[in-house]
Amino acid sequence: MAWFRRKTATGVDQLAKEAYFTASQGQLIWARFKSNRSAMIALWALVIMVLMGFFADFLSPYNPTVAGRDTTYENGAPQLPKFWDENGFSARPFIYGTKRERSIKTNFRWVMTVDRNQRRYVYLFVKGWKYDVINMSWGIPGTDYGFEYRALTLDRHLFGVNQGQIHLFGTEASGKDIFSRTLHAVWTSLAVGTLGVLISFVLALIIGGVAGYFGGWIDSILQMITDAIRTVPPIPLFMAFAAFMPDTWSSETRFFFISIILGLIGWPTLARRIRTHLLTERSQEYVLAAELCGASSAHIIRRHLLPSFTSYIIVDLMISFPYMVRSETALSFIGLGLKDPVNSLGALMQNVSKADVLLNYQWYFIPVIFFIALVLAFVFVGDGLRDAADPYSGHNK
Amino acid sequence: MSEPIISVKDLTIRFRTDEGLVTAVDGISFDIAPGEVLGLVGESGSGKSVTAKSLMLLNPRNARYDEQSNILLKANGKDVNVLGLKRDKDMRIVRGGAISMIFQEPMASFAPAITIGDQMVEQLLIHTSMTKAAARELSIEMLTRVGIPDAARRFNQYAFEFSGGMRQRAMIAMALSTNPKLLIADEPTTALDVTIQAQVLDLMKDLVSEFGMAILFITHDLGVIAQTADRVAVMYLGRLVETGTVRQVIRDPRHPYTQGLLNALPKIDNLDAPLTPVPGDIPSPLERPTGCVFHTRCPVALEGKCSNEIPAMEPTEQAGHSVACFVARKEAA
């Protein structure tokens, strides 16, 4: 994409010019996006986090549920591997062993002591807890019908120690590894967000699309419906749902339900945007030109309207993501969404609000950093995309 | 010849864009005498609007003025170096005070939610020490002067209640209320119907003689120039190619571009004449030709010379008539 680098005005070579002339809108948008440094950094961060979430099982040394907790290291501080200490250098990173004891001296509270002479070495690709790569279980809530399919069980993990356990981000009150929980939480939040965005997108596309394409009274009615849904306050709604959801539901069902609800109340904003794009594009002269050839509505939608707002829609989707993730997190944080022991960023953040934690166990905040990073990455990528997708009308005379 | 009101020397303006540094204006120089109407003629990409805006420092942030560019404004007995102005306070003296500007699209120049009257009064309050009542009176007087009937009632109306021609008149009224020394008119009649254009041009000519101000009239329409301007400057791709009195440039054009432009115009008094376009297309500002900017389309370009050397603006044997062309010089010699 030579034409977007800084160069003097007369140094344009013929090949680069020709490439610019024959570049489709998609290629132009990508080239503009790449030249936006903050957007590219955000994109990399986003990709890394998504991959971390995707490979969460492989990357987490321990099972994030109760099954994987470390009873000897509850509320433990983060253990960062070292290469060197007063006992010498080691090519293989290590952490220290710990002992927990309780006695009258410590007022019968568990006290952790670090034994700097006992080294636990970190190994790569260790055997650990079993996890299923393909894991699908669907259940219809309130009934016994369900569908479960698990396959491809592996037990390799990226790293681990030869004795005891390693907790990169520390542990929380019941001994669960925060690092493992965080990775799984990122994935859960992304999954809820994706599902929510998908549902709202499909609804928005249909409703906004029909309203924008046909206009007139159809548009007026649909707009009234859209506005009505938009005025529904989410917190009371979720409070009602939280009360309604029976405890017997599995966490997956809850998760699914939350996503659906988020999607159902999130579509109005997207629908409005789609409608606006359609209304503008529809009155463009090249659409009129196609109509004058006798093109059918289907042809116009397919060939002119859809491609023209694909770029807008991708931007809108990208920007909806952080709202979904934030909504789920916020709701879970106040207890109306996913609860402990489910791993979601919001659920993890629930534990943070206690004074005890704030004073003594600051490492509980690490998932918060991930949450902020995830949302910011989405926002920056969305902004970068929106700037890049600004149509070529900027080049008009 | 009295001292010029505004003197532009070696103005070079470049813009930082995604595609690199784009030259919009390249080393142009011209003067405007008090009370003179200078027509700046050019097509798209000629840089005429950018030039006009630079007189009031209205160009966007990514504009870069060259080191040796100089715009000298003589206002109220003082010399003001326009390009050196940094503070808003200093620029305010120039903008709307000594220099006023009217634009092509009057709907875009008036704030839609404020009455015309309020906007005119605001302009006066900024630039003069009048009281609000005096400003109101002067504004209504100006509106009447520009031919808007029932000015007192119109004073309280909004921009959308005016028709296109009336909006343009109101804009002229607003621009003139501060009694500027120089009025910059950027394509003021291009968006108007031809009968309305005739009215507005008449108005402007009357006002010039009444107020004694100079006008920098920017347009691509040579007919309008012939009717209103005293002197003409022709621009192509950021450079001045020919300057002279309006009679000299239109009756006896020396530069091949000016000649081409005049030939390409359909003339109503000679319906049999064929329409001869200037061959080729205007190069994009990203690909400025080397040497003379016009050589890629010039029918008489000299092999080797015109593509390598930039011709300087030199006077012809007619006083006040200058051309930047090797071929024109050769022919005259």
Added chain:
Amino acid sequence: MNAAPIISARGLSVHFPLRGSWFAPKQVVRAVENVTVDIPKRSFFGLVGESGSGKTTLGRALLKAVPISAGTVRYDDGEKAYELEAIGSAELKDYRKRSQLIFQDPYAALSPRMTVRDIIAEPLEVMGLTRTREETDQRVRAIAAKCRLNLEHLRRFPHAFSGGQRQRISIARALVSDPRFVVADESVAALDVSIQADVLNLLKALQEELGLTYLFISHDLSVVSHICDHVAVMYLGRLVESAPTRSLFAAPKHPYTKALLSAIPSLDPDNRGTAQKLEGEIPSPTNPPPGCKFHTRCPYVQDVCRREEPALENIGGGQEIACHRWKELLDATAT
């Protein structure tokens, strides 16, 4: 050559209802009112007027792009004939192959996401005029060559082209379906003067080569004077004068035409301020004045003009005029 005109409009009116409030009476914009005009085959017919004259609406009505409120329009190209005001959908599809529109704005008329080849090919594909991709390509290349667009250009996207080039692409797209009747709506208004002549010459050459009939809509009388063989002048939705170009420009009869011609800024610097300037503004099309629509601005207005609307009368030599006083004004200037 078949003597019937390709387009025959009789009493054509196009009215647009304005959405009024529930209390105020419904207003109607009479964009085109009672227009009777014949466009001869293979002519370059000019339609001039200022804003609000209804010329664009008339052009679109003749293409059936806007609904016809009253009157009849007959299309007859020698092969097929249609009554446009009552045309059925199947016949309309066929009519679309024979009549096309060239737009004004070269920047908005081309879809930015399609290559030039696809843009030009679209009418062929939509109307099912070709069967194979090779056939489409062949026709696209043929018309593109006529419009001086080469193979390289076909692979590019619109953003690569200047205004004049884009207009040539628009023309190629309009002509690829081999129409008989083309409406050019202000097609050179947005172009630089040096390029205008180029596009105009192209239009003229294509007309001779392909045997087209143009309806050339413009506000620019000088352009129309050079390229059209017949000119019709519109004011507030009505046809006020129609004559062969030479006659119209040599001896305009309607006061509005005279005013239009004198308002064109002359290229002669010594010829200033001699023309008669028209006062006032065009009335609103929702509330037109009674009688002759031009009477509010006419320097020769008399009582009859305020009461009665003049009919379009044919005065021989292909000239038509709608004015009560044209004869006495002509005699007055002659003596």
